[in-house]
Amino acid sequence: MRVYLSVFGCALRRYSGYRAATAAGLFTNSVFGVINALVLLAVFAARPQINGYTAIDAVTQVYVAQALLGPVDVIGRPLALAERIRSGDVAVDLLRPAHPMAWFLAQDLGRAAFAVVFRSVPTFCVGLALFRLALPQEPARWAAAGLALLLAVLVSFTLRYLYALAGFWIGDARGVTALAGTVGPLCSGLVLPLVLFPDAVAGVLRALPWSAMVQVPAEIVLGKATLPGGTVLGGLAFQAAWAAALLALGALLTARAARRVAVQGG
């Protein structure tokens, strides 16, 4: 366990070195949030209520989503693992007396922890300064929102880990990454809140793991009845179930990959 804490610490220090990238990310999140919010405000000016969402709810979801984008990689940018599988550097990862998935998870949690403080909090503050947002009133819902963030990070990590792992079988995961870059934002509720989709489509998208990254955390902040099970607890359980299932799949495929698949590169 101690080794993963050290890896977490190393990743935290590593990402704290990328100051320009952090500032650029913060700027992008804030600007995209403004654009996204203005579009939705125009939509809601025409129809004040859509599937139980008000304009304030929609704009809140926009800034929850933008704040999540730092720690939760919805777009599915590849983990370093993807390139390491392609180049064969993964040999080094398999040589460590540590579980590769736990190793990369500890790294991603370090990255996420840094991003929460230096991307999520400032981005959300920009939203608060520019728009009226719906904030949870009870401390318990704030705690639930924090837990939802952690679970969203776990789901985002496992998805990206699985995308990268695909490289063991298909040689190069870049195609998977490109596909994930479209699927992730659309199915998670980042591009548009899922409530704006037709009911049948939204129903399917809500059941998929991507919704655990944006839509479910946003509805936990908003305390919506559209959450799985209709409650905040139901939403957290949904996220936790996907995180656990994907982690288990990741562990299984890691063992398979390590056993059967030849490591590429000389």
Add this chain to the structure above:
Amino acid sequence: MEAVIEAEGLGKDYTVAEGPLPRRRRRRVSAVRDVSFRVAPGEVVGYLGPNGAGKSTTLKMLIGILAPSAGRVRVAGLEPVRARTRLARRIGVVFGQRTTLWWDLPLRDSLALTRHLYRVPRADHARRLAELTEVLELGPFLATPVRQLSLGQRMRGDLAAALLHAPEVLVLDEPTIGLDVVSKTAIREFLLRLNAERGTTILLTTHDLGDVQRLCRRVMVIDGGRLAFDGGLAGLHAVAPSPRTLVVDLAAPAAPIAVAGARTVRVEGPRQWLELNGNPARVIAQVAADHEVADITLREPDIEEVVHRIYAGR
């Protein structure tokens, strides 16, 4: 003596897919075939072979990241693939072209991490780090981010990271690749010292025959997936006898020298190269009698030529 590395009838086949998708054909390729050897504790063994001969494939089977298709292998008494993690705690591995160090962090951070990774007691770790820092002269760049290190410095850092848990066996894949002469010498001297003082068994692949001549009492040559030679350096000369060369500097350019017991293989102005196949003293006397000679040197074949002959002969 009990062997620390043992390979018996080791083989690895790959399936490669060829051609465009609809008519893609699968072909079995043997990267390594029927390779057997034993390495005793404390040996330094060079593992040579041209590119694609099966060196890296063999190494990967030894360290447990590739499952053999045939034969068996044991390292430090363990079956590598099955006991990969346990084996990792007992061996050190350095790939010259890959790094285990954290690119953006000071070298010190990566070295500190190995303590938890290999569960080394704090005091042991501190003592070994101090030793390695001194011997590998890491001091000046311990606080430097790895990405800013020169290749030679990074290589020394990687060696330290692989040795902080005091492994019994060190496996090196091209440890001096791309390094300048000074860095190469530093690494070679360090490895010799490690072997002499700690008795660490070292198995290294290299294309640098200087590594072999300085470090290895024993060499194994693999070619086309098969072990072509396994023995001492001197034996390598015997198995692929290479003629000595007489370099003759004439006073003036002349036609190729014709003399019994030698064959002129190259002429460049006044300098001629003669491949000896007879008594050198008699050839030298004859050449000196026939021509006005400014200088003569006798060259021993170097290991490069010897290995080249082994590769070319198959």
